[in-house]
Amino acid sequence: MTVAEETKRASTAPKGKATLVTQLVEKLREAIRSGAFQPGERLPSEAQMTAEHAVSRTVIREAIAALKSDGLVEPRQGAGVFVLDAPEPVSLPFQNIDRERVSSVIELLELRTAVEIEAAALAAQRRSPQQEEAILARHRDLFMLIEAGEPTAEADFALHLAIAQATNNPRFPEFLAMIGRSVIPRAALNQGEDPASQQSYLMQIHGEHADIVEAISNGEEAAARAAMKLHLRGSLSRYRQAHQRSLSKI
Template structure:
């Protein structure tokens, strides 16, 4: 404890720094199990002696720990450690791109969002955003023709369309899902280069219809083309799912 006293009680440190240091020490003690749920923290008098800080610093540190949900002051009884909060489960963190059923769930959600994104992009895209969409589409085509991996380029095209809505929630949504929403291996497991190229050429044609409609400012056609593309993907995934079930 002597080293802790020396660290916290440096005379050159301001009160805010002392509070921060004490908060970190007490938080570490709680998270490490030194103080367990239900335990009472040492009294103010004891902590002022242990850490050589004022009661004001102690109270502010306790207030910070309370706001973090780590402790609970009880009138006349002291400050007690609470059970550690359950970690919040973030959306789309348990998506398994190797499971076709998991990808189908995401595709159904994408259909609801990206159809409208395509329409809004057709209405709102700036000249620079339109050029970005065209460039991403060309990049994808070049990779297809070269027989190179296309997942990153495919995702970049969809992201460019989402950004062209000029509504930041659309690209946020796609970024939150991540590139795993385009798991080529699940669908295109053929070792035949001709079949692979045929499949990717179909995807390119569907993308081309979307891009052309957006470039023409035709929101109706953009919506229809994106719907055709994503519903086609959904149909292909469902077929892949059925094939996987038949192999079991």
Template sequence: MWSRPISQPARKTLVASLRDALRQQIESGHFRIGERLPSEAQLTREHGVSRTVVREAVAALRADGLVEPRQGSGVYVLEPEAPVPAPFSDVDMDRLSSVIELLELRTAVEVEAAGLAAQRRSPSQEEYILECLRAVTLCNSAGRNSSEEDFALHLAIAEATNNPRFPEFLIMVGANSIPRRALDSQTQVPMAERYGEMINDEHDKIVTAILNGDEDAARAAMRTHLRGSQQRYRNLLRGTGG
């Protein structure tokens, strides 16, 4: 009796189902590390699928690093590879040297972001940048922890580049990269009034240049701001010997 071949979408569903079933058996320990999987013929019988489906499912497991075919012997379960840590997940913000490393990286990215924001910002983005500036200025003037508001301002500038990779980068680095946050956790020393005024002035120069559409001044102001933060942390590092 003639029968139609399995369609491509149907076969893909069968492959995915078998792949997931075998993965679950491997991860649960039903098939242990170094153990050989059942033969192609056994898997065909047990799961009611064709040899083609079995081969594709095994190939998918191999691509995921879960199994390894060995010539003339069969397919064996591999020890899972150690997961690759997410970017910046191993940064120790209690170490001043880690803060300096992130500030150097941020400088490389955010100086250009400020210049692009001066070129490309929209009226609504200008308005939001000003809102963020007012919020961080109020916090600094009151001597309160301004790390969240500071990060929001830098993120607003990154978003005003209208290149999504800039805000993605800042979000990936995270709010912990804001110097004030790290400094507070490191020293538990309240921010001096003079320091708050200095940061407010630096922020104001960055935002003014962006709103004026002055790319060069925006880059220069952002560079001064972030390099100043680097220097303050280097001075602290030398002073503490940490």
């Protein structure tokens, strides 16, 4: 029987081929994980596995393809199928950040500075009328919270996110969302300060935001870039100073 005939027969067989493939994949995967098949070792031939597992060659080939996509085996032309070393675990970005550590916060602020300076410039170039309205609305929201003496970190992040969205490049808001709202180190910066000092600090932030928003609204790319650079580098400097003050009290 030809491969084409066997494939056609398998595809029209009454019992599910997918189930047989899944079962065989799990058996072979477990054998590899348990060490029954060592890295560098060749798996049994198609004929041997067909006889051992009572399945067609098509099922064998699809199971091998699944194991290959998982990085567990490597078919070699004319030599057979060989077991590979266990793949290294994938390390997702921003998963090992300790936001209680000064170095982690500073690292994130430095990265935000590099990304958001360009985001502000692109927003000045590309914003739509609706996106400009959203930026202005988030800026007003933040100012109202400052005047009311309410927490501002969420609104601060929302403003930066609206600017990132106005780049019309989805990677910028994706980046901010991946880092998360806690990158705004508001509590650390205000810790131990009296209410009047906190209010003064927040009004300074509001002024920096106003310069960014105005430059974006006016379509001034260079001014938007400069205003965002001043704001985020100022945040980085203020965070370092707050940390130094906390160390001096120990």
